[in-house]
Amino acid sequence: xxxxxxxxxAEFLGTFWLVFGGCGSALISAGFPQLGIGFxxxxxxxxxxxxTGAYAFGPVSGGHFNPAVSLxxxxxxxxxxxxxxxxxxxxxxxxxxxxxxxxxxxEGNIDFSLANGFAANGYDEHSPNGYALQSAFLVEVxxxxxxxxxxxxxxxxxxxxxxxxIAIGLALTLIHLVDIPVTNxxxxxxxxxxxxxxxxxWALQQLWLFWAxxxxxxxxxxxxxxxxxxxxx
Numbered sequence: 001x002x003x004x005x006x007x008x009x010a011e012f013l014g015t016f017w018l019v020f021g022g023c024g025s026a027l028i029s030a031g032f033p034q035l036g037i038g039f040x041x042x043x044x045x046x047x048x049x050x051x052t053g054a055y056a057f058g059p060v061s062g063g064h065f066n067p068a069v070s071l072x073x074x075x076x077x078x079x080x081x082x083x084x085x086x087x088x089x090x091x092x093x094x095x096x097x098x099x100x101x102x103x104x105x106x107e108g109n110i111d112f113s114l115a116n117g118f119a120a121n122g123y124d125e126h127s128p129n130g131y132a133l134q135s136a137f138l139v140e141v142x143x144x145x146x147x148x149x150x151x152x153x154x155x156x157x158x159x160x161x162x163x164x165x166i167a168i169g170l171a172l173t174l175i176h177l178v179d180i181p182v183t184n185x186x187x188x189x190x191x192x193x194x195x196x197x198x199x200x201x202w203a204l205q206q207l208w209l210f211w212a213x214x215x216x217x218x219x220x221x222x223x224x225x226x227x228x229x230x231x232x233x
Contacts, residue, residue, distance in 0.1 A: 004083075008090045010061035014053040015094030018065045019191050021049035022176075023119040024102050026184075043176035046185070051169025058165065066188040067091055067211075068218035072148035075222025076230065078155075088190075095194035103198055120195040120203040121186040121210045129181040133209065136183045140213035141220070143175045144187045148221025149229070158231055186210040187217070 025045035029037045037045070054063040062079065064070045067088045073079035099118075106112045117126070123136035131139075150171040154164040172187075179185035186192045192210035196203035 004086075007061040007083075008086055010057040011064060011087055012090040012094040012097075014057040014061065014063055014065040015091045015190055016098040017053045017056075018046070018049040018188075019095045019098035019194055020102060022046035023099065023191070023195060024105075026119040027102055027106055039180045040177065042180065043173045043185075046176050047169040047171075047173030050172045051165045054165035054168060061087075063165070065091065065094075065190075066214075067190055068144050068188060068214035069148065069151060070218075071215055072144075072151070072218035072222035075219050076148075076152055076226045078152065091190040092193055095190040096197060099194035099198055114199055117184075117203075118195050118199045119184065120199045121184045121192045122203065122206050123183060123209065126202055126206060127182060128184055131182045137209055137213045139179055139182050140186055140210065141217040143179055144214040144217025145221040145224070147171055147175060147187055148218050149225055152221070152225040153229065156231055183210070187214050189214055 022042070022045050025037060026042045029045075030039075030042050050063075050065060053065060057063055057065075062073070064073065064079075064087060070079060070084055070087045070091070074081050074084055103118070106118075120126075123131060123133045127136060147168075151164075151168055153159065154167040175187055176185045179187070189211045192207060196207045196210075
């Protein structure tokens with residue numbers, strides 16, 4: 001297989017894994033009676049998906065699994081701008097494929113209904129704890145920016161080799177611990193789009209925020225690292 005196609009396929013698989021594992025934990029395990037994993041478990045699940053995915057697929061594609069990460073890396077000069085569009089496309093396809101598989105699994109439960117949200121992201125009345133639009137926008141920008149700073153710092157040549165996926169996975173866990181009550185935690189437009197496509201209605205109407213805020217955060221993180229933190233030697 002051509003090298004670039006291998007990279008795209010790895011991104012597809014990694015994004016599938018992130019959405020399937022992260023959103024799957026929220027849909028299947030978070031509220032299970034007595035044994036539910038709760039917010040903490042879902043946060044850890046998202047962190048574990050990016051950690052394991054980075055080790056499995058990162059050597060091929062770089063392990064972005066997120067349009068905001070790809071944008072931030074390009075802004076920081078660590079990723080080719082000409083590859084950004086294809087990466088976004090396969091990330092969206094991978095996320096949507098995972099959401100579709102999760103839908104088919106969840107439909108096997110008699111109590112399942114898309115009206116319960118299907119782990120979609122939202123604000124105002126669709127925020128898990130009733131946070132307004134401005135709160136949702138701000139938290140998504142800040143958390144995505146710092147996510148990029150962790151990714152870029154952990155993958156610098158001067159950083160300890162082989163440990164980057166651990167730092168990145170723990171950062172995503174922390175992000176979800178903060179953000180689940182606010183927006184159900186996005187910081188990833190592909191993850192948000194995949195769930196919104198099946199929920200429709202309000203989820204699609206609010207989806208703009210979960211593109212605009214993470215992309216702005218990714219852009220800011222990339223710029224801060226490039227001009228203030230990058231190794232210039």
